[in-house]
Amino acid sequence: MKWIDCVLAVAVTLSALCVPYTKVEESFFMQAIHDILKWGRVNDSFDHLEFPGVVPRSFVGPLLISVLTYPANYLYGNQSEGLSTQILARLVLGWLVVWANAQFRKEIERVFGSHTALWYGVFGACQFHFTFWTSRMLGNTLALVPMLWAQKYWLRSMFATSGARRQRGLCYMSSILAFTCVVLRFDTAVFAATMLASRLSMINVRVICTLMAAVTASALLSLAVDSYYWRQRWMWPEFRVFWFNIVLGRSSEWGVSPPHYYFTHFIPRLLLGALPFAGIGILANRRAAQLAAAYIVSIAVFSANAHKEWRFILPAVPIGNLCAALGVARLDQVPTLRLPTRLMAMALAASSLALAVMMTYISSLNYPGGFALALLHSTESSSDVRVHIDTYAAMTGVTRFGQLNHNWIYNKTEGLAPAQFGNFTHLLTSNPKQHSGNGFSVTAVESGYAGLDVRPRLLLSAELPVSARLQPLVWIMRRDDAPS
Numbered sequence: 001m002k003w004i005d006c007v008l009a010v011a012v013t014l015s016a017l018c019v020p021y022t023k024v025e026e027s028f029f030m031q032a033i034h035d036i037l038k039w040g041r042v043n044d045s046f047d048h049l050e051f052p053g054v055v056p057r058s059f060v061g062p063l064l065i066s067v068l069t070y071p072a073n074y075l076y077g078n079q080s081e082g083l084s085t086q087i088l089a090r091l092v093l094g095w096l097v098v099w100a101n102a103q104f105r106k107e108i109e110r111v112f113g114s115h116t117a118l119w120y121g122v123f124g125a126c127q128f129h130f131t132f133w134t135s136r137m138l139g140n141t142l143a144l145v146p147m148l149w150a151q152k153y154w155l156r157s158m159f160a161t162s163g164a165r166r167q168r169g170l171c172y173m174s175s176i177l178a179f180t181c182v183v184l185r186f187d188t189a190v191f192a193a194t195m196l197a198s199r200l201s202m203i204n205v206r207v208i209c210t211l212m213a214a215v216t217a218s219a220l221l222s223l224a225v226d227s228y229y230w231r232q233r234w235m236w237p238e239f240r241v242f243w244f245n246i247v248l249g250r251s252s253e254w255g256v257s258p259p260h261y262y263f264t265h266f267i268p269r270l271l272l273g274a275l276p277f278a279g280i281g282i283l284a285n286r287r288a289a290q291l292a293a294a295y296i297v298s299i300a301v302f303s304a305n306a307h308k309e310w311r312f313i314l315p316a317v318p319i320g321n322l323c324a325a326l327g328v329a330r331l332d333q334v335p336t337l338r339l340p341t342r343l344m345a346m347a348l349a350a351s352s353l354a355l356a357v358m359m360t361y362i363s364s365l366n367y368p369g370g371f372a373l374a375l376l377h378s379t380e381s382s383s384d385v386r387v388h389i390d391t392y393a394a395m396t397g398v399t400r401f402g403q404l405n406h407n408w409i410y411n412k413t414e415g416l417a418p419a420q421f422g423n424f425t426h427l428l429t430s431n432p433k434q435h436s437g438n439g440f441s442v443t444a445v446e447s448g449y450a451g452l453d454v455r456p457r458l459l460l461s462a463e464l465p466v467s468a469r470l471q472p473l474v475w476i477m478r479r480d481d482a483p484s
Contacts, residue, residue, distance in 0.1 A: 004121030005102040011131040011356075012094040019363050020087050021370030021397035022137060028053060029137035032062035032229075033089050034081075034400040037073060042229050047400060049231070051412065055244050056237040058222055059229040060183050061142040068092045083374075086401035093142065094135030100148035104318060107152040111159045112287075112326065119325035119345065120318075123274040126349045128356035129310070130317055132363060140311040143185040147315040150176040154195050157202065159287070170202050171210045178214035183222045186238040190301050191315050194294040251307040259303045266310040267299070270317050272355060273348030274324035281327030288326040295319045361468070365449035368474040370397020372428050372446040376476055379444065383407040384483050385425050388416070392430035393474050396448070425482035432475040440477040448473040 001009075022030050031047035036059075039045065048056075069089045079085050101124065109117035124130045134141060153176065156169030177192035196203065219236060226235040245251040257265075268275055281288040295316045302312055331341040372393060386409040389398050394412050403410045411424065418438055421427065427435060432442055450471040 016135040021367035024395035026137040036066040090135040097134040126352040174211040175214040182218035256306040257308040273352035277324035277327035281323040367397030368446040368448035369393035372474040387426040393428040427477040444476040
């Protein structure tokens, strides 16, 4: 890895350390890693058996992260609880993305030159979503690791000087894409289809056989691992996700957005300062246009689905950054534009970095549940504690890694009747009024992000005109007659 790859690694590491808690989207993978590290073999105590979620997810990714986390965790004392273990697992994923990105950047350097590869690295290291989210336990982030490798071999299949190297690159790409789609994220099949379609003239019997073998092997791997951990025969999670979201069309239950949303809202947020140069690259460089075309078609296909999230198009970020780097390189070839191009590129990268720092700070305020549980551990010395964690608290930072006291009972059951809360000594709740008249009193409160306050007049006094607004979000309550 070169220095620019190390810069990205430092940015990913700092993001994980500054914002150690996780949100509901990461819940399945974080809980799965905790349970694998603690017990290894599946048992009734695994979180996914108690709270299975709407659709199943594969254990292949969490199993890999757990295996890579275990040696360092073993040397540290083999702890299955504690924020440090959670951070370690997240760093393993983040560093895997950095490593895969370094391989892709290396291929960019081989094909397009060191100048383009450098700017590719700079744009990525300054983007919020490519630094903050690369250590987040999302299926999309797990899938980004093989997707970067697939993109590496995609470049090789398109631009290698040797026909044999191009053919091998296409076979490698097909195998990696098959694994990613079948095991980690079924929706990457959209990108896989357009990437393969771009090399349609090269697809022969060898490529087809390689693809079929990879699909079969990947399906068998998922069936073996997930049937065991889910305790169900023929468990293929990504097929069930496909059936739920596409065949049944239920993804829209999680919200809908207009068709243009990916192009007008998410892509500008993902690329930030790289966006203008990406447009220049696509217009001025034939190879950049060729790369971008496949991903523009993919995003257009995603746009047909009413439910949209930025993470669905995360694999498009490296290609967008490559197009931006090619745009800089193209303008840099014009002597009169060289200096202004470099100054503009540095200014846009610096602006992206400033936004990334601000967004990371704001994100650190979005985990009141995690902070509330940590506060409860630091202030409550009794060993006889039965704490109920409501849905909002559980969604904003509470994981099994944070359940530090083996003598305590932690409960996340939803839909309890008011009388049932009397079985608990403490509550983490977002609705204190529900319990204040039923024998519970507030002992502490955790605030969280509630928006931005913009006050331009502060510029006159050399103060920041923007500040984060906080409001109470999670209350710690104690039963009045609980033993001390």
